[in-house]
Amino acid sequence: HLKASKKVGGLIDYVAKRKGVDKTVNEQILVGKPTEKQLKFIDKMLSECPDVKKSFEYEDYIENPTKQNASALITTIAENNPDAFVNKETYINYIATRPHVEKLSSHGLFGSEENVNLSEVKKEIENINGVVWTPIISLKREDAERLGYDNADMWRSLIRAKQMELAEIFDIPFDEFKWYGAFHNEAGHPHIHMVVYATGDAKGYITERDIEKVKSVFAN
Structure with a gap:
């Protein structure tokens, strides 16, 4: 369902400004560790949106916690929780x-x-x-x-x-x-x-x- 809510705070600003995952992304992004900001964001959002643990992106992140997989997971959290949108x-x-x-x-x-x-x-x-x-x-x-x-x-x-x-x-x-x-x-x-x-x-x-x-x- 889609409701008018600001429940998830600054999530949309983060996602709206990120660049889409590109298949030509460089090796550093593919294998680099998630940033501290990403880690904190994911920890916070997983407690508020536990259903995302059923997603492919969460599986990928757990198996291989890279910066790219963290970014994909954050996007998935936003897209599966439309309350995040104003x-x-x-x-x-x-x-x-x-x-x-x-x-x-x-x-x-x-x-x-x-x-x-x-x-x-x-x-x-x-x-x-x-x-x-x-x-x-x-x-x-x-x-x-x-x-x-x-x-x-x-x-x-x-x-x-x-x-x-x-x-x-x-x-x-x-x-x-x-x-x-x-x-x-x-x-x-x-x-x-x-x-x-x-x-x-x-x-x-x-x-x-x-x-x-x-x-x-x-x-x-």
Whole structure:
């Protein structure tokens, strides 16, 4: 869910200013130890956001605590905890324009329509009174490349093909079901951000079991 909150303090400022992980990153960054600032930040955030321990990025960080893996973990903490963002508009802008988003025009946001106007989407999102869901689907690099889901076009096509099933899972009538996505091509774990909400009076509803259904939709 996405709520207006400043709970996670300066996290967004840190993430918004960091450079995206680049596959051509130099050896010093790859093997260098995390900075003291990174270590303190991770310790603090893991206590507030324990679910991140289920992520690929956390596994990589524990197995190999480098500066690069620390940076990837901090980004994951932010992206999986949208309460860190001051408001819905800020979150949409972040996923559409942050480093390593694959841009389809001047930004990386895509949806069911052919051309997404980022400014209009931000205004619409900001005026939604109901819940805005923010699913993230992450793959390991080798799996993304093997399956062909290492680019925005493939993800856009997949979500468009599955949107009726997704509307049913979220308990939103299809004519009120709205979604947007953005593909972040991180070196280790490329992932897709989604924003899901109802445009009409429908409230929508999703349970833990439904979350597994969402994963299953993308797997089949």
